[in-house]
Amino acid sequence: MPQLIAEIENEIVDDFALFDDQMQKYEYIIDLGKKLAPLAPEYLQDDFLVKGCQSKVWLHAYMDNGLVYFEADSNSSIAKGIIAILIRVLSGQKPVDIVNAQLDFIDKTDLRSHLSSQRSNGLTAMIQRMKSFAASYAQ
Amino acid sequence: MSTIYEYPVNVAAMLDVNKVRNDFPILHQKVNGRPLVYLDNAATSQKPYAVINAVKEYYERYNSNIHRGAHHLAHLATVAYEEARKTVARHINANEQEINFVRGTTEAVNLVASTYGRQNIKAGDEIIISAMEHHSNIVPWQMLCEEKGAALKVIPVTKEGEIIFDEYLKLLSDRTRIVSIAYVSNALGTINPVKEIIAAAHKAGAVVFIDAAQAVPHKAIDVKALDCDFMGFSGHKVFATTGIGVLYGKAALLEKMPPYMGGGEMIKRVTFEKTTYNELPYKFEAGTPNIEGGIALGTALDYINSIGLDNISAYEQELLSYGTRKLQEIDELRIVGTAKNKSSVLSFLVGNILPYDLGVILNEQGIAIRTGHHCCQPLMDRFNIEGTCRASMAFYNTTDEIDALAAGIKRAVTMLR
Numbered sequence: 001m002p003q004l005i006a007e008i009e010n011e012i013v014d015d016f017a018l019f020d021d022q023m024q025k026y027e028y029i030i031d032l033g034k035k036l037a038p039l040a041p042e043y044l045q046d047d048f049l050v051k052g053c054q055s056k057v058w059l060h061a062y063m064d065n066g067l068v069y070f071e072a073d074s075n076s077s078i079a080k081g082i083i084a085i086l087i088r089v090l091s092g093q094k095p096v097d098i099v100n101a102q103l104d105f106i107d108k109t110d111l112r113s114h115l116s117s118q119r120s121n122g123l124t125a126m127i128q129r130m131k132s133f134a135a136s137y138a139q
Numbered sequence: 140m141s142t143i144y145e146y147p148v149n150v151a152a153m154l155d156v157n158k159v160r161n162d163f164p165i166l167h168q169k170v171n172g173r174p175l176v177y178l179d180n181a182a183t184s185q186k187p188y189a190v191i192n193a194v195k196e197y198y199e200r201y202n203s204n205i206h207r208g209a210h211h212l213a214h215l216a217t218v219a220y221e222e223a224r225k226t227v228a229r230h231i232n233a234n235e236q237e238i239n240f241v242r243g244t245t246e247a248v249n250l251v252a253s254t255y256g257r258q259n260i261k262a263g264d265e266i267i268i269s270a271m272e273h274h275s276n277i278v279p280w281q282m283l284c285e286e287k288g289a290a291l292k293v294i295p296v297t298k299e300g301e302i303i304f305d306e307y308l309k310l311l312s313d314r315t316r317i318v319s320i321a322y323v324s325n326a327l328g329t330i331n332p333v334k335e336i337i338a339a340a341h342k343a344g345a346v347v348f349i350d351a352a353q354a355v356p357h358k359a360i361d362v363k364a365l366d367c368d369f370m371g372f373s374g375h376k377v378f379a380t381t382g383i384g385v386l387y388g389k390a391a392l393l394e395k396m397p398p399y400m401g402g403g404e405m406i407k408r409v410t411f412e413k414t415t416y417n418e419l420p421y422k423f424e425a426g427t428p429n430i431e432g433g434i435a436l437g438t439a440l441d442y443i444n445s446i447g448l449d450n451i452s453a454y455e456q457e458l459l460s461y462g463t464r465k466l467q468e469i470d471e472l473r474i475v476g477t478a479k480n481k482s483s484v485l486s487f488l489v490g491n492i493l494p495y496d497l498g499v500i501l502n503e504q505g506i507a508i509r510t511g512h513h514c515c516q517p518l519m520d521r522f523n524i525e526g527t528c529r530a531s532m533a534f535y536n537t538t539d540e541i542d543a544l545a546a547g548i549k550r551a552v553t554m555l556r
Contacts, residue, residue, distance in 0.1 A: 021172070022171065022503050023500075023503050023504070023554075026499075026500060026503060026554065027554050030554055030555060054495065055493060055495060055496075075493055076493045076495065076496050077492070077493070077496050077554075077555045078495075078496045078499060114503070116499070119499075
C-alpha cells in the first residue's frame with residue numbers, strides 16, 4: 001500500500017515551510033533534481049519530451065503491480081527539480097489516485113509564484129502528462 | 140563604496156556615474172530584496188527623468204494632433220515634434236527631410252524591403268546580410284527574396300564573432316543589390332566595420348542598410364561620413380520610449396521610393412481617380428504619428444549629448460573590460476563573442492548550465508540579464524549553441540554592479556552545478 005498522495009504533499013509543504021527565502025527553495029528544488037535517478041538513454045528521445053515545457057523534460061511512465069511509476073530527466077536543473085517533486089508525489093501510486101490527485105501543495109508552497117509564466121505553463125504540462133499516463137493505465 | 144573611484148582619475152572623470160544614476164528613477168529599487176542590477180540594456184534601456192517629464196509635459200500641457208491644426212496646442216505639438224526630427228537629424232548628421240519616424244528598427248527594415256526592395260529587386264538579384272543579424276534584419280529580406288526569386292547571401296563570422304571580410308568581398312558581385320548589416324551585434328556586442336562594408340558595397344553598385352539599433356545608444360554616428368544609404372534605429376534602446384524609431388535614408392533614394400502605407404499625412408491631394416503623395420519625410424508617415432515618442436526621442440538624444448557620447452563610449456569600454464576580466468575569473472565560464480572591437484555586451488555560458496536557469500537564479504538576487512537566442516537563431520547555430528546569458532551594460536551601470544553579477548553567477552553556479 002503506497003503512502004497517500006495527500007500525506008506526501010503535506011511533507012513537501014512542511015519542508016518548504018522551513019525556508020526563509022526563495023533562494024533556499026530553489027536550492028531545495030535543484031537538489032531534488034540532482035538526486036533523481038538517471039533516465040535510461042532510450043527515453044531521452046523526442047517522443048518522451050513533455051510538450052509545453054520551455055526546457056527539455058523527458059518523461060517515461062510504466063505500470064508495475066497495479067501502480068504507475070515515473071522517471072524523468074531535463075536539460076534544466078530547475079525543471080528537473082520540479083519534475084522530481086511531482087515524481088515524489090505521484091510515482092508509485094494507483095492510476096486512479098494519480099488522476100484524482102488535487103496537488104494542493106503547489107499553491108500551499110507558493111511554487112508557481114517565482115516561476116515565469118512559461119515555466120508555470122511547463123509545470124501544468126508536466127502534471128497533465130503524468131495524469132494522462134495514469135488515465136491510460138486506469139482504463 | 141563605489142569602486143568607480145578605484146579607477147585612474149582620467150577614467151572616473153569621464154562620467155560621474157552616481158550623478159547619472161540619479162537621473163534614472165527606476166534604478167533605485169529592490170528586486171527580491173536586493174538592489175536592482177539592470178543589465179538588460181540591449182533589450183531595452185531605462186528612461187531618465189528628462190524623457191519621463193517630457194512625455195508628462197506633452198500630455199499635461201500641449202497634447203494635440205500635429206500639422207494643419209489652426210489652434211495653439213496643435214502649433215505647440217507640431218513645433219515640438221518637428222524640433223525632435225531636427226534633433227535626430229543633427230545627431231546623426233542627416234538632413235531633416237531624411238529622418239522618417241517609424242515604430243522602430245524592425246519597421247525601418249520592413250519599410251525599405253517593401254518599398255525600395257520591391258521596386259528594385261528582380262529574379263536573380265542578390266541581397267547580402269551577415270550571420271550575426273537579428274531576425275528583424277533577416278526575415279524581411281527573406282520575404283522579399285521569396286517574392287522576387289532573389290537570393291539571400293550570408294557573410295560568415297569567425298569563432299570570435301567577427302565578420303570575415305574577405306568572404307564578404309567574394310559575395311559581392313554585379314548581382315548584389317542590397318547589403319544589410321548590423322552596426323553592432325545585439326547578441327555578441329561585435330562592432331562591425333560598417334564604413335568599409337559600405338564602401339565595398341558601393342563599389343559593387345549596391346545600396347546599404349545599417350541596423351544601428353545597438354549602436355546609437357553607445358557611440359556617435361555620422362551617416363554622411365559612413366555614406367550609408369539607409370539606417371534604422373529604435374528609440375526605446377536609446378533611453379526614449381517604446382514605439383518610436385527612425386529610418387534615415389538618402390533623400391535621392393527616398394524620393395524615388397513608393398510610399399509604404401497609405402493614409403492621412405502622407406498625401407498631397409486625394410481624389411478618387413488619383414492621389415499625389417506628400418513630400419519627404421511625410422510621404423512615409425501615414426496616419427497620426429507617435430507624437431510623444433518623437434518628442435521623447437529628441438529629448439533622450441539631447442540628454443545623452445549633454446553627457447557626451449565620447450564620454451559614454453569611453454566609460455562603457457571601461458565597464459566592458461572590467462566585466463570581461465571579472466567574468467573570465469569564473470570557473471568554466473566562456474564568453475561568446477570576443478571580437479576585438481566590441482560594445483558593452485557580455486554574452487556567456489557556464490559549463491553546461493542552461494542559460495535560463497542561470498537567469499532565474501540571478502533574478503532571485505535582483506540581477507536582470509537576458510537568456511536565450513536573442514532573436515539570432517542562425518548565429519546561435521553558428522556557435523552550435525541554443526542560446527547564451529547576456530549582460531548588456533549602459534552608462535548608468537557601475538563596476539559594483541559587475542561585481543554583483545560575478546558574485547551572483549558564482550552563487551548560481553554553486554547551486555546549479
